[in-house]
Amino acid sequence: MIIRTKTKIKIAHTAQCFVMSARSMLGRGPIAHCRRGGLNWRLDLREGIDFSVFLLGKFEPSVINAYRRLIAPGSTVIDIGANIGSHTLPLAAQVGASGRVVAVEPTLYAFERLVEHIALNPDIASHVTPIQMMLMGSPQAKLATAIESSWPLETPEGAHGEHAGVAKATTGAAVGTLNDLVANLSLDRVDVVKLDVDGYDVEVLRGAKDVLTEFRPIVFFEHSPYVIREKGYRAEELSEILQSAGYTFHDLLGRPLPNGGTELPDIETGAGINLLALPTPSRG
Numbered sequence: 001m002i003i004r005t006k007t008k009i010k011i012a013h014t015a016q017c018f019v020m021s022a023r024s025m026l027g028r029g030p031i032a033h034c035r036r037g038g039l040n041w042r043l044d045l046r047e048g049i050d051f052s053v054f055l056l057g058k059f060e061p062s063v064i065n066a067y068r069r070l071i072a073p074g075s076t077v078i079d080i081g082a083n084i085g086s087h088t089l090p091l092a093a094q095v096g097a098s099g100r101v102v103a104v105e106p107t108l109y110a111f112e113r114l115v116e117h118i119a120l121n122p123d124i125a126s127h128v129t130p131i132q133m134m135l136m137g138s139p140q141a142k143l144a145t146a147i148e149s150s151w152p153l154e155t156p157e158g159a160h161g162e163h164a165g166v167a168k169a170t171t172g173a174a175v176g177t178l179n180d181l182v183a184n185l186s187l188d189r190v191d192v193v194k195l196d197v198d199g200y201d202v203e204v205l206r207g208a209k210d211v212l213t214e215f216r217p218i219v220f221f222e223h224s225p226y227v228i229r230e231k232g233y234r235a236e237e238l239s240e241i242l243q244s245a246g247y248t249f250h251d252l253l254g255r256p257l258p259n260g261g262t263e264l265p266d267i268e269t270g271a272g273i274n275l276l277a278l279p280t281p282s283r284g
Contacts, residue, residue, distance in 0.1 A: 004270040005163040006155075009048055013153040016051055037064075039089045040120040042113075048151035049086050059086035063220060063274050066252040067094050070218060070276075074098040075191035078178070078217075080135055080204055083110045083149055085117040087194055092124035100127050102185065106134035107149040109168040133174045135181065135197075137206030143175050148198050162226065162270040165198065177207025182215075190215040196222045199231035205241040212245040216279040219247065223264055224272030239264050247277040254278070 020030065023045075032043045036057045043050035052059045064087070071077065073096040082088045082103035092101045103118075105111045111132045118125050134143055148165030155164045182190060190211055197204055201221065211217070219242070225235035239249075248261030252274060257263055267273060 002267060002271045002273050004268070005151075005272065006270060009151065009153060009155065009164050012048055012051055012055075015055060016045060016153050019051075019055070020045065037090060038093060039124075040117075041089075042116060042120065046152055046154065048153055049084060051153060053086055058090065060274065062252050063087070064090050066220070066276070067091060070254075071095065071192055076100045076187060076189045077102070077192040077194065078182075078190060079103045079194045080178070081105065081194075081196040081198070082114055082130070083196075084113040087196075088114065088128060088130075089117060089121060089124065091192075091194070092121075092128045095127070097127055100129070100187075102181070102187075103128060103130045104133050104135060104181070105130070105149075106132060106143075106170045106173040107147050107168040108132070108171045108173070110149040111172075129185070131174075131181070132172055133176055133181070134170060134200075135178050135207060136175055136200070136203045137177065139176050139180060141175055141203065143170055143173060144200075145170060147200075163198075163272075178204060179207055179210040182211050190217045192220070193217045194220045199224075199227035199233075201228055202231075202233040202235075202237045202241070205238060209241065209245060212242070212247070212279075216246075218279070219277035221275060221277060222272045223267060223275050225264075225267055226269040227272070242277045246280045248280060250276040250278055252276060 030045045032045055032054055034041055036053050041053055043054050045051050045054055049059050058064045071094050075095045077091050079088045082105040088101055088103040105114050115130050118128050146167035146169050148160055149168045150166040159166050228235040249257045249264055250261055
């Protein structure tokens with residue numbers, strides 16, 4: 001069963017009330033300096049992503065578990081839509097010192113917290129490269145002034161009507177393509193791409209075709225068609241780009257989706273599901 005994002009936030013808010021009450025009795029506020037999953041965090045328990053890391057030890061546990069199955073030490077990973085580092089840090093721990101993680105985040109709010117979390121973990125900081133950038137289909141594309149990158153558990157006025165996200169400014173962000181980013185960093189391999197950009201998926205993939213065909217990375221992505229449509233794109237283009245590059249679609253356990261992995265599921269408005277796009281073994 002796929003649960004709508006707003007429902008997840010309501011459930012988390014209920015748990016948060018108990019946690020915050022207990023912390024208050026101990027004289028503690030909403031900011032928690034803690035260690036979770038072998039990593040150091042500075043978490044704002046008023047935020048949904050932070051609270052998940054605090055309570056569960058990780059954000060999106062099924063995705064983190066898939067990393068452990070599918071990503072080998074020494075891999076090069078590009079985390080697109082890195083936010084506060086909730087995936088960047090576990091990815092860096094997974095690839096180890098012989099690997100590399102490039103963490104791309106456009107909003108200033110999330111990027112500053114991403115950099116802070118990397119600094120809190122010196123063992124992984126040496127192989128993580130944070131970049132404040134919005135990846136698009138062209139380097140001449142217009143930078144969005146604000147993008148949703150905060151999910152408060154008490155939804156404020158002005159939050160997104162379906163997924164309850166709050167837009168944050170992209171002040172200081174550059175615009176570029178994934179193809180150019182990989183070339184500029186002189187990466188000789190890209191093993192995995194994690195894509196979670198709240199509707200800009202099509203833009204990112206338009207500028208990633210060379211990377212997809214040359215390096216054949218595993219792609220983790222959140223399938224949420226309504227958000228893509230809200231940003232003005234055809235949701236079907238995501239599937240078209242990946243399939244034309246020789247990819248099929250799978251669940252996080254690696255099982256093909258219908259018709260040999262050529263069909264993405266219908267997802268109701270307000271919901272999303274994490275999936276895999278896997279390169280076919282041979283391009284012929």
